[in-house]
Amino acid sequence: MFNFKVIAESTTSRARAGMIQTAHGTIETPVFMPVGTQGSVKSLTPEELSAIGTQIILGNTYHLYLRPGCDVISRFCGLHRFMNWGGPILTDSGGFQVFSLAKFAKVTDEGVEFQSHIDGSRHLLTPEKAIEIQTCLGADIIMCLDECIQYPAGQQDTQAALESTTQWAKRCKHAWQRNANGHNALFGIVQGGMFKDLREMSVDALVTIDFSGYAIGGLSVGEPIDVMLDIAEFTLPKLPDMKPKYLMGMGTPENLIELVAQGADMFDCVLPTRNARNGQMFTSKGTMNISNSRFKLDTNPVETSCTCYTCRNYSRAYLRHLYMAKELLAHRLHTIHNVHFFIRFMKQIRSTILTDTFDAFKKDFYDKRKHDCLE
Amino acid sequence: MFNFKVIAESTTSRARAGMIQTAHGTIETPVFMPVGTQGSVKSLTPEELSAIGTQIILGNTYHLYLRPGCDVISRFCGLHRFMNWGGPILTDSGGFQVFSLAKFAKVTDEGVEFQSHIDGSRHLLTPEKAIEIQTCLGADIIMCLDECIQYPAGQQDTQAALESTTQWAKRCKHAWQRNANGHNALFGIVQGGMFKDLREMSVDALVTIDFSGYAIGGLSVGEPIDVMLDIAEFTLPKLPDMKPKYLMGMGTPENLIELVAQGADMFDCVLPTRNARNGQMFTSKGTMNISNSRFKLDTNPVETSCTCYTCRNYSRAYLRHLYMAKELLAHRLHTIHNVHFFIRFMKQIRSTILTDTFDAFKKDFYDKRKHDCLE
Numbered sequence: 001m002f003n004f005k006v007i008a009e010s011t012t013s014r015a016r017a018g019m020i021q022t023a024h025g026t027i028e029t030p031v032f033m034p035v036g037t038q039g040s041v042k043s044l045t046p047e048e049l050s051a052i053g054t055q056i057i058l059g060n061t062y063h064l065y066l067r068p069g070c071d072v073i074s075r076f077c078g079l080h081r082f083m084n085w086g087g088p089i090l091t092d093s094g095g096f097q098v099f100s101l102a103k104f105a106k107v108t109d110e111g112v113e114f115q116s117h118i119d120g121s122r123h124l125l126t127p128e129k130a131i132e133i134q135t136c137l138g139a140d141i142i143m144c145l146d147e148c149i150q151y152p153a154g155q156q157d158t159q160a161a162l163e164s165t166t167q168w169a170k171r172c173k174h175a176w177q178r179n180a181n182g183h184n185a186l187f188g189i190v191q192g193g194m195f196k197d198l199r200e201m202s203v204d205a206l207v208t209i210d211f212s213g214y215a216i217g218g219l220s221v222g223e224p225i226d227v228m229l230d231i232a233e234f235t236l237p238k239l240p241d242m243k244p245k246y247l248m249g250m251g252t253p254e255n256l257i258e259l260v261a262q263g264a265d266m267f268d269c270v271l272p273t274r275n276a277r278n279g280q281m282f283t284s285k286g287t288m289n290i291s292n293s294r295f296k297l298d299t300n301p302v303e304t305s306c307t308c309y310t311c312r313n314y315s316r317a318y319l320r321h322l323y324m325a326k327e328l329l330a331h332r333l334h335t336i337h338n339v340h341f342f343i344r345f346m347k348q349i350r351s352t353i354l355t356d357t358f359d360a361f362k363k364d365f366y367d368k369r370k371h372d373c374l375e
Numbered sequence: 376m377f378n379f380k381v382i383a384e385s386t387t388s389r390a391r392a393g394m395i396q397t398a399h400g401t402i403e404t405p406v407f408m409p410v411g412t413q414g415s416v417k418s419l420t421p422e423e424l425s426a427i428g429t430q431i432i433l434g435n436t437y438h439l440y441l442r443p444g445c446d447v448i449s450r451f452c453g454l455h456r457f458m459n460w461g462g463p464i465l466t467d468s469g470g471f472q473v474f475s476l477a478k479f480a481k482v483t484d485e486g487v488e489f490q491s492h493i494d495g496s497r498h499l500l501t502p503e504k505a506i507e508i509q510t511c512l513g514a515d516i517i518m519c520l521d522e523c524i525q526y527p528a529g530q531q532d533t534q535a536a537l538e539s540t541t542q543w544a545k546r547c548k549h550a551w552q553r554n555a556n557g558h559n560a561l562f563g564i565v566q567g568g569m570f571k572d573l574r575e576m577s578v579d580a581l582v583t584i585d586f587s588g589y590a591i592g593g594l595s596v597g598e599p600i601d602v603m604l605d606i607a608e609f610t611l612p613k614l615p616d617m618k619p620k621y622l623m624g625m626g627t628p629e630n631l632i633e634l635v636a637q638g639a640d641m642f643d644c645v646l647p648t649r650n651a652r653n654g655q656m657f658t659s660k661g662t663m664n665i666s667n668s669r670f671k672l673d674t675n676p677v678e679t680s681c682t683c684y685t686c687r688n689y690s691r692a693y694l695r696h697l698y699m700a701k702e703l704l705a706h707r708l709h710t711i712h713n714v715h716f717f718i719r720f721m722k723q724i725r726s727t728i729l730t731d732t733f734d735a736f737k738k739d740f741y742d743k744r745k746h747d748c749l750e
Contacts, residue, residue, distance in 0.1 A: 082693055315457075318459075321447065325442055327415045329419070329420070
């Protein structure tokens, strides 16, 4: 079960608000998806994720395939029951991690051979296998296997990677039609590096194959932000408007608001969770590092206007103390705040699209940061 | 505000059920106090502690004095507001950690000089200072500074340490009368190592000074369990029955049930929290190590009859996966289960004292372990 509709569009930008229906619930877009790499959004329970307003989480196929493995997760009929999360789940194809985490990754016609970063064991990930694993994980939205190329890369290498990606997308579609058609939705991933002509080729090829949604991959891989925004701005309008558009691995609040303005509907990023564990807190005035000694005696919450559990109950001084003392609770309280910040931010963006005040919200967002920088 | 009354006594052992009233609430005894070393029971929120049934937590004066320090905690009028825990708190005097954690500890007439294990800074902890710090922390029950002697120790060394402990107890009482009389309760700590005559001397001296409650310190420091139980059995009946009797740093479920049978009312231990982080789970049939490969595909909870959040929602297979993948959530879910186990165990013990069926409960407790060992 999968359905997407646009319910409002900004008149001053390409920003749009939509609804995605899945078997595990409805998702209001634009949406930010917290990352639950190994079957857990680090340090949080599903109840906390729900309380924060999380609509959908992302699981990493590469990690879950290697550990605990499909034999374990299939005992629970998928990731939902295994990790006790009743809402929608999107899984990536494993491609990105194979190319960034595995000990080596070798592309062949069949797929990609790699060695596990955990125990060095050898594996072959094919398009068919990527669909099979994601089907076993029981995700609501699954992704095609793609070849992620390092940045910077020349046009020839980028084109070769794109050709694999296109061939694999076709095979993924066939495998999906055989395996899981109807139970979940399959998204294609646009590649093409920083070359607009290749991005356009990729869009055309994927749209011909026809997917339930389209992601833009291969961005936020080290390129300058203006290059990323330029490629996104070029690519997003070429994707079919009646399908969800997903910007993979994004991003900072600044990235998110710009990409929403360009018409993106879905985002995922480890930024709120990873930075929480490093003591970096997101606020409407910018980021703050909780370890800063000026918070030692600070009885205020991280952000007075914030309604998250952490800000309702704990001071900067207490959070700083937990962080300096390496207390486990620090990670939790920081993660709750940061994920809440990202989720609330996207909800605010959505509500301004519904009232067609997105541009004013965007201006205000930048003004707040300009006038009172926390760091 | 402090009041203690015994409300039921076992007719077949010295076990008793009581009530302690403090400014932050009533405590039903016998009670197990989870340890919140640095202003946090590791990985848990106060709400989780309450949901588990925690009545009182312990804070470590040594740790909190060094980090974040009294200047920080006094901004919050004490530990309760700082850490957002509204229930009773007991703080130790810092003595035990000075002798076990600090870089060096030198006893003088004044008190004990030591070097911080965090930054090497030098400090002098006197009986008066111990009362001052604990008063600043705002604990409901505070402890006298005592000198903990290493095990094994000869009679002469033990007697010397006991003499300091007795002198310091007098000075603590005076300091408490000047500083905090009425706002909290001061407990004396019986020392005397493994020498019964010294234990008796210690009891007599402390009872003459007169405290709101009495703790037995210097046990569970490396001596054999039968020696520990022998010293406890000798000492506990000598303490005044109208005052709470607190066995410090105890213990395993087996220790707890034996010490309750001997008349102890209060316990604290890092066992449920520390072992949780090492993957050891407590159950009515004994302990189990969640990393064991036979739990890989196990869809059962840790203990089917357990009503904790972890057992109601997660399988052994999921917990094992989180633990093997070093996910932060593992620590939390394991800690919830273990602390719940200890708290529920003490509640069960108390209810059997109220109905005078404690002996049958104790027999059943050992039978369960005999017949079905999990490890």
